[in-house]
Amino acid sequence: MELQEDQRHVRFYFWCLDVWDAYCDDWTQRRRTNLCQYLRTMLIWMPLAILSHVALLYYAYYVLLAYPIATLGWVGTFALYVLTAICIGAYISGSYLREKMKEARREREVASSTDDEVSVTPIQTEDKGPGFLEVVWLYLVAQKQKFCPTIEFRPAQNKEGV
Numbered sequence: 631m632e633l634q635e636d637q638r639h640v641r642f643y644f645w646c647l648d649v650w651d652a653y654c655d656d657w658t659q660r661r662r663t664n665l666c667q668y669l670r671t672m673l674i675w676m677p678l679a680i681l682s683h684v685a686l687l688y689y690a691y692y693v694l695l696a697y698p699i700a701t702l703g704w705v706g707t708f709a710l711y712v713l714t715a716i717c718i719g720a721y722i723s724g725s726y727l728r729e730k731m732k733e734a735r736r737e738r739e740v741a742s743s744t745d746d747e748v749s750v751t752p753i754q755t756e757d758k759g760p761g762f763l764e765v766v767w768l769y770l771v772a773q774k775q776k777f778c779p780t781i782e783f784r785p786a787q788n789k790e791g792v
Contacts (some may be wrong), residue, residue: 631665631768631779632759636786639762643668646676666778669769759784 633640650671694714698707760768772778 632782632784633765634759634784634786637759637761639672639765640783643672646671649676649679662780662782664778664780665765665769665772668781669766 635641635644694710695707698710702710768779
């Protein structure tokens with residue numbers, strides 16, 4: 631099965647992978663996958679990750695705001711706010727520097743690559759591939775047959791026709 635990268639559900643899948651890559655500081659291969667992993671990522675693991683982050687934020691609110699005010703008073707809570715702000719600032723600046731270092735590394739790799747030739751591929755007028763509901767249906771059929779087909783991602787086609 632082939633899917634184009636400009637389809638909404640494919641872009642959502644790549645966004646889910648980006649979130650996972652940012653969490654694990656890793657880069658996931660984006661050329662192919664199988665149908666089961668594709669749908670499990672979007673329909674099971676990503677919603678669970680979002681819900682766990684919401685629960686973590688609620689817990690952080692209780693631990694960092696409600697409980698300290700009740701036990702430490704306003705002065706102790708202010709000191710806690712200052713400490714929290716320092717920690718958050720250090721994290722944000724560290725993340726910013728890490729992203730800048732990754733970007734510089736990627737630019738060096740692109741500059742040092744020896745691929746000077748540009749390959750021109752003719753534009754084909756093919757359909758985009760199955761929509762999201764069709765993919766879900768194929769997943770249900772694949773689960774019934776106990777076989778998950780491979781998905782390959784095609785780059786988005788130019789609409790200019792050149």
